[in-house]
Amino acid sequence: MNKFFKLEERGTTVSKEFIAGLTTFLSMAYIIFVNPNTLGAAGMDTGAVFTATILAATIGTLIMGLYANFPVALAPGMGMNAFFAYTVVLMMGYSWQQALAGIFVSGILFIILSATGLRELIINSIPTALKHAVGTGIGFFIAFLGFQNSGIIVNNDATLVGIGNLTDPNVLITVIGLIVTLVLLVRKTPAAIFIGMIVTAVVGILLGVVALPTQIIAPIPSLKPTFGALFEALPSIFTVEMIPVIFSFLFVDFFDTAGTLVAVGTRAGLVDQKGHLVNGDKALLADSSATVIGSVLGTSSTTSFVESLTGVEAGGRTGLTSVFTALCFLLMLFCSGLLSVVTSAVTAPALITVGILMASSLGDIEWKNLETSIPSFVTIIMMVLGYSIAEGIASGFVLYPIMMLAARRQKEVHPVMWALMVIFFIHFVLA
Numbered sequence: 001m002n003k004f005f006k007l008e009e010r011g012t013t014v015s016k017e018f019i020a021g022l023t024t025f026l027s028m029a030y031i032i033f034v035n036p037n038t039l040g041a042a043g044m045d046t047g048a049v050f051t052a053t054i055l056a057a058t059i060g061t062l063i064m065g066l067y068a069n070f071p072v073a074l075a076p077g078m079g080m081n082a083f084f085a086y087t088v089v090l091m092m093g094y095s096w097q098q099a100l101a102g103i104f105v106s107g108i109l110f111i112i113l114s115a116t117g118l119r120e121l122i123i124n125s126i127p128t129a130l131k132h133a134v135g136t137g138i139g140f141f142i143a144f145l146g147f148q149n150s151g152i153i154v155n156n157d158a159t160l161v162g163i164g165n166l167t168d169p170n171v172l173i174t175v176i177g178l179i180v181t182l183v184l185l186v187r188k189t190p191a192a193i194f195i196g197m198i199v200t201a202v203v204g205i206l207l208g209v210v211a212l213p214t215q216i217i218a219p220i221p222s223l224k225p226t227f228g229a230l231f232e233a234l235p236s237i238f239t240v241e242m243i244p245v246i247f248s249f250l251f252v253d254f255f256d257t258a259g260t261l262v263a264v265g266t267r268a269g270l271v272d273q274k275g276h277l278v279n280g281d282k283a284l285l286a287d288s289s290a291t292v293i294g295s296v297l298g299t300s301s302t303t304s305f306v307e308s309l310t311g312v313e314a315g316g317r318t319g320l321t322s323v324f325t326a327l328c329f330l331l332m333l334f335c336s337g338l339l340s341v342v343t344s345a346v347t348a349p350a351l352i353t354v355g356i357l358m359a360s361s362l363g364d365i366e367w368k369n370l371e372t373s374i375p376s377f378v379t380i381i382m383m384v385l386g387y388s389i390a391e392g393i394a395s396g397f398v399l400y401p402i403m404m405l406a407a408r409r410q411k412e413v414h415p416v417m418w419a420l421m422v423i424f425f426i427h428f429v430l431a
């Protein structure tokens, strides 16, 4: 074990890795209940998504640990599940099977990118400001969903949106849960989001707006409703309208993963003298394979979670941390009885808190540099107001080369960006 995971070389022990694995799991455990709730909004069977979420997290995290020896855990990502359910299915009208097929295709493309030199081309062609803008925009998008799902923000015919009735018990439990979560977050409690969900649910039960669970330990829900469901829909998704959707699935997964791996790898000291991640190519391959496996099981993109940082802070340095996290996920298969407690009001604090964490990229955009900050701003605001990660990305990508041309910096615009500008411009004209 020492040799396989290089425990001694990386200055760690089995017990340290165990504590780290458990810490990462506690930081991420909310996804087991949030993901079925979110994908359930798209009409998917929540029991099947519960099982698919756990299996995708377990398998993806095991591949990351055993193949890439990286202390990073994976699970279905919070930006993509929301985009999948609320934009692609509910707003654009695709079936969830078609959306899953889109995730599958984006995963295959991601594997091809990871395994070939195309990876460097893509990384070098996209301006840094836009990468940060996409991360930030998704943060705001998820937070908006949380505010909306909980009734903190409601429809208003005069102004589109407004503040809801915060004293309504259904809304109040989210407000209380959110404050508790944020206090724990500021106090750097690893399980802040998970504990916040438990507090929200308990307050909800006390106020009579959340039903008591009839059981906690329950048989494992069947995967049948979602397993392999994408394959029948696969031939129907090769259309022009689906290009921005698949591109968004791919773009977000790719850059989110690259950013997360660098952030966690740097913290864990897994960067060589040239600044390259140790086993970075294997880690990318593990992440992209997990998306493909997850889509077959029945969930939106499975990705490296930034919460893995909590395990690294707790001392995790190798893939053994991931193996322990994966085992914790697997044990949760028997806890589907808790699903009924996790209503939209209970998941809302988690959505808002993850949104805050993702929006931290805002600080990495150079706001004084107008030719890059304007497309970044438009990416973010269109993502939220247009209710679509894809439209946000498309808007920013159309605007970026124009702004660079205006600043006479067109030579710095990569040919890939010009090509994307044309593709997205056509998308807006056709839409």
Ligand SMILES: Nc1nc2[nH]cnc2c(=O)[nH]1
Pocket: 076, 077, 078, 079, 080, 256, 257, 260, 303, 304, 305, 306, 307, 354
């Ligand atoms: N990096 C990353 N971390 C997450 N944590 C929860 N969701 C996500 C996600 O989509 N990406």
